[in-house]
Amino acid sequence: MKYIEKLRNSGLRPTKQRLQICEILFNTDKTFHFTINELEQKIKKQANNKISLATVYNTVHAFEKKGYLKQIPINSSETYFDTNVTDHHHFYDLKEEKLIDLDNSDVGPINILKKINGKKIKSVEVLVKLED
Amino acid sequence: MKYIEKLRNSGLRPTKQRLQICEILFNTDKTFHFTINELEQKIKKQANNKISLATVYNTVHAFEKKGYLKQIPINSSETYFDTNVTDHHHFYDLKEEKLIDLDNSDVGPINILKKINGKKIKSVEVLVKLED
DNA sequence: ATTGTAGTTTATAATGATTCTAAAAAAGTG
DNA sequence: CACTTTTTTAGAATCATTATAAACTACAAT
Numbered sequence: 208m209k210y211i212e213k214l215r216n217s218g219l220r221p222t223k224q225r226l227q228i229c230e231i232l233f234n235t236d237k238t239f240h241f242t243i244n245e246l247e248q249k250i251k252k253q254a255n256n257k258i259s260l261a262t263v264y265n266t267v268h269a270f271e272k273k274g275y276l277k278q279i280p281i282n283s284s285e286t287y288f289d290t291n292v293t294d295h296h297h298f299y300d301l302k303e304e305k306l307i308d309l310d311n312s313d314v315g316p317i318n319i320l321k322k323i324n325g326k327k328i329k330s331v332e333v334l335v336k337l338e339d
Numbered sequence: 340m341k342y343i344e345k346l347r348n349s350g351l352r353p354t355k356q357r358l359q360i361c362e363i364l365f366n367t368d369k370t371f372h373f374t375i376n377e378l379e380q381k382i383k384k385q386a387n388n389k390i391s392l393a394t395v396y397n398t399v400h401a402f403e404k405k406g407y408l409k410q411i412p413i414n415s416s417e418t419y420f421d422t423n424v425t426d427h428h429h430f431y432d433l434k435e436e437k438l439i440d441l442d443n444s445d446v447g448p449i450n451i452l453k454k455i456n457g458k459k460i461k462s463v464e465v466l467v468k469l470e471d
Numbered sequence: 472a473t474t475g476t477a478g479t480t481t482a483t484a485a486t487g488a489t490t491c492t493a494a495a496a497a498a499g500t501g
Numbered sequence: 502c503a504c505t506t507t508t509t510t511a512g513a514a515t516c517a518t519t520a521t522a523a524a525c526t527a528c529a530a531t
Contacts, residue, residue: 313453321445
């Protein structure tokens with residue numbers, strides 16, 4: 208299993224649950240956006256077993272901490288995660304309530320001129336809201 | 340009272356509660372960022388009365404609908420609102436959990452190259468996360 | 472292998488922000 | 502004032518997320 212190494216290297220034990228979640232999240236070239244709830248549904252469908260909701264939360268947060276996932280800042284009752292952790296941005300279609308990837312090359316370079324003492328920039332995220 | 344007109348023109352009855360919230364939110368040149376909870380605290384402090392939490396929610400949502408407030412897309416357990424409804428951006432200090440305004444001039448011009456058929460851009464919001 | 476221990480999973484309870492409800496109060500109208 | 506509509510309110514309900522604590526598992530040391 209190709210994810211065993213990845214997990215071990217991160218100090219995470221390669222458990223059955225984590226490996227299954229890895230398969231769903233990372234075993235594709237496509238990046239995708241998901242909520243915890245959507246992920247849980249996908250787990251149920253894919254393998255006729257279920258992983259405890261708490262474990263799904265734990266795992267997603269562990270992966271986020273290790274940098275394998277990131278949250279997408281958006282006003283929604285549920286938190287959205289993204290398997291694409293490279294610097295990139297999003298369209299948010301207000302009508303469809305769907306996220307669409309924006310490559311870095313789709314957005315001109317962003318230069319933040321203002322500085323705050325003692326703080327450094329961790330990330331720059333652009334959300335482009337779309338309407339009809 | 341200068342807000343009576345404003346409320347009437349929006350089809351909102353100028354009640355005691357709404358006027359008091361207007362005073363707090365709009366009676367200053369400074370724009371500010373707040374959560375419902377912070378606003379409730381401010382109400383309690385400012386006038387030794389209290390407005391029901393449900394009313395604070397109702398009022399903020401009514402004002403948002405009328406375009407007097409906007410939500411700031413951010414990953415936080417509480418929803419942040421902004422009295423500055425013009426297009427502008429934010430720093431988010433992860434440690435202090437505080438928002439800081441970024442004028443448009445603090446951010447280079449942003450040019451979105453990708454187009455989505457039948458959709459037009461409603462807003463472009465940049466969130467710059469800060470760490471120590 | 473067997474044991475020990477630290478990490479993990481799990482069901483369930485607890486939390487906390489937000490929304491709903493339905494009755495009382497206030498605003499607007501004639 | 503009498504009447505209708507809107508608003509306020511306290512408390513209940515909801516829903517995503519986090520905490521808890523017991524059972525389980527991975528893994529290393531004996």
